[in-house]
Amino acid sequence: MSRPVKSGPVSVRAHWFVLIAVLFALGVALAVQGYMHHLAGIGDDSVPSSTSAGSVPDAVSGGGPVVDSRGGAVRTVTPPDHTLALTFDDGPDPAWTPQILDVLRKHHVRATFFVVGSAAIDNPDLMRRIIADGHEIGVHTLTHTDLGTAPSWRRDLEVQGAQEAIAGITGHATSLLRPPYSSGNDAINDSTWSAMRTSADEGYITVLSTVDSEDWRRPGATAIEQNLALSGPQGQVLLMHDGGGDREQTVAALDSALSRFAGQGYRVTSVGDAIGIDSMREASAPEQMTGTAFVRGIQLSDFVVTAISWGLVAAGLVTLVRAFLVVGFAARHSRATRRLQTLSRGRRRMDVPVRPEITEPVSVIVPAYNEAVGIEAAVRSIVASTHPVEIIVVDDGSTDGTAGIVEALGLPGVTVIRKENGGKPSALNAGLDAASHDLVVMVDGDTVFEPDTVRALIQPFADPRVGAISGNTKVANRGGILGAWQHIEYVVGFNLDRRLFDVAECMPTVPGAIGAFRREALLRVGGVSDDTLAEDTDLTMSLCRDGWRVVYQDDARAWTEAPATLGALWRQRYRWCYGTLQAMWKHRGAVVQRGAAGKLGRRGLGYLLVLQVLLPLFAPVVDVFAVYGLIFLDPLRIAALWLVFLVVQMLMATYAFRLDKERLGPLWTLPLQQFVYRQLMYLVVIQSVVTALAGVHLGWHRMERYGSLRVPPAAEGQA
The missing domain is CATH 3.90.550.10 (Spore Coat Polysaccharide Biosynthesis Protein SpsA; Chain A)
Incomplete structure (x- = not known):
């Protein structure tokens, strides 16, 4: 084989670094996408079976649903009589959150939405509408992870990531946190309490619940409304869901329940308003910049993965x-070749002129x-x-x-x-x-x-x-x-x-x-x-x-x-x-x-x-x-x-x-x-x-x- 007289081969190496960098960036985007949407997920909101609770203070296990352990001292608060703090978990959801917001507006009620960071990033307009309608936002982690079983690095990522998502989208920061899979005070175990104390060190107040609508079970609108029935004047924290699944029953039950509460003389409001604190503040410029970068990075990874999916x-x-x-x-080529060969042989046998060899x-x-x-x-x-x-x-x-x-x-x-x-x-x-x-x-x-x-x-x-x-x-x-x-x-x-x-x-x-x-x-x-x-x-x-x-x-x-x-x-x-x-x-x-x-x-x-x-x-x-x-x-x-x-x-x-x-x-x-x-x-x-x-x-x-x-x-x- 001949060899042309040309310049010798030139070593090209830089593109391998470019390829490695591109694949690394792609790997990061996929890892982010996988973490945000597949490593955890919003689903069954039942409370995990309780383990040891020996380290949980009596003031917490037997106290009010709002737990503030910032600064080392443990304080719990319950809404005053005839006051109901209405809360929603697992949203925002593009199908159900708007309907719930419409019901709340109809009844002139404010509520607290404990949002999942990944859902917030997917639905930024809903986050801004929640704020615009006068409601309160709290952290429900980044991917709906059980903080009690998560390692410390993931606890920090889940809470801080959700906070950055809120700040990047709404320009506000919140001090309220509700751990996923939490319930009343008596369900707190040692691991959950450890997560609550860690979050308190970062400035968070944990909000539990006293009345669970159990709408996550989807038992029917009537059953959900019955779960919300109250027997006395005591203040309560009501738990409902605007995300994590089909919430048609929740919407129907909420409308009826709010009418009943108004007739019974209850004031329905947000957690912060119920206990007299201002839980939300304007995020600082660095917080907004960090939050915006975080949100844009997640959105970019979503776009990359979507584009790759279509490319695949x-x-x-x-x-x-x-x-x-x-x-x-x-x-077709094989049939044509065989047909030509067969025709050629047949014509020769019949002494018929054929294309010359x-x-x-x-x-x-x-x-x-x-x-x-x-x-x-x-x-x-x-x-x-x-x-x-x-x-x-x-x-x-x-x-x-x-x-x-x-x-x-x-x-x-x-x-x-x-x-x-x-x-x-x-x-x-x-x-x-x-x-x-x-x-x-x-x-x-x-x-x-x-x-x-x-x-x-x-x-x-x-x-x-x-x-x-x-x-x-x-x-x-x-x-x-x-x-x-x-x-x-x-x-x-x-x-x-x-x-x-x-x-x-x-x-x-x-x-x-x-x-x-x-x-x-x-x-x-x-x-x-x-x-x-x-x-x-x-x-x-x-x-x-x-x-x-x-x-x-x-x-x-x-x-x-x-x-x-x-x-x-x-x-x-x-x-x-x-x-x-x-x-x-x-x-x-x-x-x-x-x-x-x-x-x-x-x-x-x-x-x-x-x-x-x-x-x-x-x-x-x-x-x-x-x-x-x-x-x-x-x-x-x-x-x-x-x-x-x-x-x-x-x-x-x-x-x-x-x-x-x-x-x-x-x-x-x-x-x-x-x-x-x-x-x-x-x-x-x-x-x-x-x-x-x-x-x-x-x-x-x-x-x-x-x-x-x-x-x-x-x-x-x-x-």
């Missing part, structure tokens, strides 16, 4: 559509740069072809004796051209200048042909519209898991796609390992260009834009060496991907052209952009989101989704292997491909895209040779 849906749909498309087009000799050009390890096998395999060929080996300044090895073989019909190193395109053009025939086959120096490969490859030239033909490249060194992965990729990824491109008339690449061309077509596009590192893709796109049909011949097989190490694979795919991006950019004008060029632009380039650029760029996000799902969502559902896509891939791979008449054994490695090979491929795309955007001129990366190629047995006998 789109990526999943594209992947499924691609699977159905390639299988459908491959089936291509028998004219072919010039085979082999560009070679330091191919001493495999050049003999490559040349011998081509010499053994059942079709007449001339072989032109162009030694592009090799330093390992490649040309001498070929000359020493003394094989008939083989010509060796020695030239200074000028790059693979220049070597191919030198071979084209020396070629004697109108049909030209180009093959890499690390590839061997089967005896019938050339004959099978050139048969589509019977159609005068065909200017180039892609053969079927096979991995020769497919042993080991890395070889098996590349074998699968060649059979499933490359060959299925080529069948689709053939039917859709938008073939973007005739691979350097095996391709046939009309000499006329090559000369019309100016030969092989050195504008890109993917000269085969660039050439194919040029032919398509010139109006030539490019087709795929699946029974023309060539065997090539694949990289045997991850490092070698990286270098090879980096060059391929970077060169393909160069070719796509060079031929971007095809998108707005008509005819064959338009098919390449809108179909071929569009397919490459979505499937080989955008999806791989999005792939790291998919992996990070999968980890997020396993931690914060339902692991079984995530595993089921992964299994569904794996099954789709397995079915597609099985079909592709059947089309190529390959054994199914290597497919056992397909699931493992998702954990190493896939990541390597998308990292290659990321580096290539960043390198291209940065305008870095990438040099040629020559692949290491292993000497694994062997001449097919039939070829050895004929050579």
Whole structure:
């Protein structure tokens, strides 16, 4: 394989730091989202079973529902007689809080809303309406977490986070706190009391309840109203809910209860008003700035996760559509090929004229740069072809004796051209200048042909519209898991796609390992260009834009060496991907052209952009989101989704292997491909895209040779 004379490879490292930073930021956003919405949650508000309460002072367990232990001294307060402090937990809720506010306005009643920080951030307008309507706000933690069982760091985060949410949205700070899952004073246990004392050190007054409507059970509006029935003049703290579930019964019961309380002479008001304190104040400028930043950060994380969720849906749909498309087009291509073969045989038996078989000799050009390890096998395999060929080996300044090895073989019909190193395109053009025939086959120096490969490859030239033909490249060194992965990729990824491109008339690449061309077509596009590192893709796109049909011949097989190490694979795919991006950019004008060029632009380039650029760029996000799902969502559902896509891939791979008449054994490695090979491929795309955007001129990366190629047995006998 030739090496172009270009600037050496430039090390591009900064983008890896950018990628790591982006993934870290994404991980933080997902962690925040998971914590806020999935690690805890608003649901059953029943009180946990009580444990030891030995450290709870009698003044608290037997005192009033408003507990103030700030400064170390414990004081409790009960609303005065005929005064009811009305409280609502777990909101705000976009469906039920507005209805409750309407009922309160109807009865000219103020209440205290103990809000959950995550719900407040989701419904900022409701928070502002609560304040505007003259109601009071208290802290009900950030995610409705049981403070009694939470570690100290989480207690601080839950209380302070909710306070920052309130300050950032409303511009106010509150001194009232109600721990989730709390009830009356007699239900306080040691862990809850510890949390209450910690909160008191931060300036909070804990508000419990004396009358629980138990509306969280949803027993019916009548039952809720009965739970709120009072038997004496004592002041009470009433517990109801405006969030955490369906509160239709709460709304109905509240309206009736407020009418009854008014008739009984009770004054219904907020906690602060009931006990004579001003529980809310204007937040200081630093508090508002911190709160606003906190809220904006949570909202940003929500937006990111929502965008990613839609992106995942789109990526999943594209992947499924691609699977159905390639299988459908491959089936159509296979049926057309079989129909043509059957028709051809039938016409011959019936002595009916058919499209003539291509028998004219072919010039085979082999560009070679330091191919001493495999050049003999490559040349011998081509010499053994059942079709007449001339072989032109162009030694592009090799330093390992490649040309001498070929000359020493003394094989008939083989010509060796020695030239200074000028790059693979220049070597191919030198071979084209020396070629004697109108049909030209180009093959890499690390590839061997089967005896019938050339004959099978050139048969589509019977159609005068065909200017180039892609053969079927096979991995020769497919042993080991890395070889098996590349074998699968060649059979499933490359060959299925080529069948689709053939039917859709938008073939973007005739691979350097095996391709046939009309000499006329090559000369019309100016030969092989050195504008890109993917000269085969660039050439194919040029032919398509010139109006030539490019087709795929699946029974023309060539065997090539694949990289045997991850490092070698990286270098090879980096060059391929970077060169393909160069070719796509060079031929971007095809998108707005008509005819064959338009098919390449809108179909071929569009397919490459979505499937080989955008999806791989999005792939790291998919992996990070999968980890997020396993931690914060339902692991079984995530595993089921992964299994569904794996099954789709397995079915597609099985079909592709059947089309190529390959054994199914290597497919056992397909699931493992998702954990190493896939990541390597998308990292290659990321580096290539960043390198291209940065305008870095990438040099040629020559692949290491292993000497694994062997001449097919039939070829050895004929050579």
